Amino acid sequence: MPTLxxxxxxxxxxxxxxxxxxxxxxxESPYIAGERIxxxxxxxxxxxxxxxxxxxxxxxxxxxFIERRGENAHIGLVSVDPDRQGEGFGxxxxxxxxxxxxxxxxxxxxxxxINHRAxxxxxxxxxxFAPTGRIESPEPARAKVPFHFVQMAKALI
Numbered sequence: 001m002p003t004l005x006x007x008x009x010x011x012x013x014x015x016x017x018x019x020x021x022x023x024x025x026x027x028e029s030p031y032i033a034g035e036r037i038x039x040x041x042x043x044x045x046x047x048x049x050x051x052x053x054x055x056x057x058x059x060x061x062x063x064x065f066i067e068r069r070g071e072n073a074h075i076g077l078v079s080v081d082p083d084r085q086g087e088g089f090g091x092x093x094x095x096x097x098x099x100x101x102x103x104x105x106x107x108x109x110x111x112x113x114i115n116h117r118a119x120x121x122x123x124x125x126x127x128x129f130a131p132t133g134r135i136e137s138p139e140p141a142r143a144k145v146p147f148h149f150v151q152m153a154k155a156l157i
Contacts, residue, residue: 002056002057003056004054004055004056004061004062004089004092004093004096005054005055005056006052006053006054006055006092006093006096007052007053007055008050008051008052008053009046009050009051009052009053009063010046011043011046013046013051013053013060014039014042014043014046015039015042016060017042017051017053017060017063018037018038018039018041018042020060020062020063020079020081021036021037021042021063021077021079022035022036022037023079023081023082024078024079024080024081024082025077025079026082027117028114028117030116030144030145031114031116031143031144031145031147032114032138032142032143032144033141033142033143033144034142036077037077045065045067045077048067049065049066049067049068050065050066050067050100051063051064051065051066051077052064052066052093052096052097052100054089054092054093054096059081060081061080061081061084061089062079062080062081062089062090062092062093063077063078063079063093064076064077064078064079064093064094064096064097065077066097066100066101068106069110071106071107071108072106072107072108072109072110072153073097073101073104073106073108073109073110074109074110074111075094075097075101075109075110075111076111076112078090078093078094078097078111080093090123091126091127094127095127097109098127098128098154098156101156102156106156107155107156107157108153108154108155108156108157109129109153109154109156110132110151110152110153110154111124111129111151111152111153112136112149112150112151112152113149113150113152114138114147114148114149114150115135115147115148115149115150116147121150121152124152125152127154128154129152129153129154130152130153130154131150131151131152132151132152132153133151134151135148135149135150135151136148136149136151137149
């Protein structure tokens with residue numbers, strides 16, 4: 001299997017990263033109105049956290065956003081190019097996120113996803129995450145159908 005090159009995103013990556021995230025999150029279009037993020041929103045994320053990129057031969061295939069929330073790391077916008085899903089790039093970008101969080105000294109990683117996306121619970125469980133029992137409500141203005149966010153966490157120490 002080809003080696004995914006991992007690096008931290010820079011401001012110059014905002015446009016291509018925005019395209020990747022919106023393509024990867026099209027699976028949420030039955031539940032949430034509009035694109036997942038715009039370029040300005042991506043620039044804001046890049047200013048407040050770290051976005052790890054996974055590239056292969058210069059092509060952006062995967063990404064994951066990491067930011068501090070309290071003592072823990074919040075993982076978000078886990079994205080894999082839809083044309084390359086199922087090839088192991090999601091597991092590799094999550095492994096890179098875990099290594100980054102361990103190196104940064106976070107005691108725990110947490111994430112959330114839409115409850116209708118049961119396949120994500122299985123994927124994150126494969127990555128070592130477990131349900132916390134906590135749920136969050138979405139922004140009502142963007143919700144097309146009733147849903148909630150399910151939270152999962154992984155201890156790092």
